[in-house]
Amino acid sequence: MPELPEVETYRRYLEETCLNQPIQDVFVEDTKLLTTDYDLLVASLRGKQFVATERVGKNLFVQTDGGFYVHFHFGMTGDLAYYQFEEERPRFSRIVFYFQSGYKLAFICPRKFERIGIVENIPEYLKRKRIAEDALAISISTLDATLAKKKVFIKPVLLDQSVIAGIGNWIVDEVLFQARIHPERLASSLDESEVTHLHEAIQFVLKTAIDCEANYALFPENFIIHAREWAVSPYAEVNQHLLCPVCQQKLQIMRVGGRTTYFCAIDQPLKRT
DNA sequence: GCGCTTGTTAAAGT
DNA sequence: AACTTTAACAAGCG
Structure with missing residues (x-):
């Protein structure tokens, strides 16, 4: 949390x-x-x-x-x-x-x-402690330059506090969902437009969460966090059936970088690179 | 009672 | 050598 x-x-x-x-x-x-x-x-x-x-x-x-x-x-x-x-x-x-x-x-x-x-x-x-710039302060160009060097999945890179500081396991899933990026995309494979969307999603998710004082139940309905079983959610159906709040198809749950990961295979496709 | 968990890090692996 | 991956940490909870 x-x-x-x-x-x-x-x-x-x-x-x-x-x-x-x-x-x-x-x-x-x-x-x-x-x-x-x-x-x-x-x-x-x-x-x-x-x-x-x-x-x-x-x-x-x-x-x-x-x-x-x-x-x-x-x-x-x-x-x-x-x-x-x-x-x-x-x-x-x-x-x-x-x-x-x-x-x-x-x-x-x-x-x-x-x-x-x-x-x-x-x-x-x-x-x-190798703590990088705060996620709310980092620029697109700094993020882009760092991601370009990383030959690993985007999810663990965003969790790495020496790359960008403040993102944890639930926010990274939310950010990738909002940016429509598959958690197993190679960080270096993201193009300029995707990095821009990612940067926007980071700002959006963090600011939204802060505005709600990190009370997950107040997050917008189209947030994937409501599918996590621990999150006390007003959206009970999405919660129970683990459906994507956008396309209503069943969400995927897998481990990426050693962490439990929720995503939508339809809205976050893994492109060939 | 087992398996899971939000973060970090040391140690192992490539 | 530098980067990446994994397991361990503590303990509560369902």
């Missing part, structure tokens, strides 16, 4: 709730979730405040008045919750920031794939 639109939604949520109030303490259930030593993390944060937020791809950086950032990565299931009373504390709140105001920010980590740590310098961090 925490792909670019979810992280952007979390960023806005944190910015609306948590800025400019001193941090009193930090609870950490399991130090495996930290990329910074626990004692250092707590010592650095006590008495400091969150003052601003930035997002690159699926990475959230929360600036402090101590001249450093707290980096959040949400893994596959991370979430945030701001609350006041202990009885409101969500399950799996494995990291909790306690503010002096009495309010708390929980980092909900059901599967412990999530990470938090101190980052001093964002550009240095992005370079070291």
Whole structure:
């Protein structure tokens, strides 16, 4: 779930709730979730405040008045919750920031794939982790130049955070569906028009998802995401019968690049190249 | 209780 | 050597 639109939604949520109030303490259930030593993390944060937020791809950086950032990565299931009373504390709140105001920010980590740590310098961090330009910022020409070098299926290329940052397994299926491109097309085989359509689809899907605050049930009816069985969908028939929302034929489900992939063989034909 | 899962990465393969 | 592929990670959920 925490792909670019979810992280952007979390960023806005944190910015609306948590800025400019001193941090009193930090609870950490399991130090495996930290990329910074626990004692250092707590010592650095006590008495400091969150003052601003930035997002690159699926990475959230929360600036402090101590001249450093707290980096959040949400893994596959991370979430945030701001609350006041202990009885409101969500399950799996494995990291909790306690503010002096009495309010708390929980980092909900059901599967412990999530990470938090101190980052001093964002550009240095992005370079070291090989995180490319954000999917909402990348230009067609940069995307085109990168795709031209890749002799692999387009789907795993778009999932590669060192190519374009922020796209995950559900968004890539949606983007390829909207752009009418088969997930197993070789990236280097896309022509200029296809790359243009792809770039447009990326912007469209991401902006639509952000506008819906990543609430999948609010996505347009012609989105293929409604066919995924986990997505609570108002379009029950499409959901049950796994039909293409455009042509109403049965969708294909296969593994591409090791990930479960939904697509429509009719609307996303695999051209001969 | 088995098999599946959103992300990332180290290790293996070509 | 550089690029690509795969398996493993943790644990909840249906």
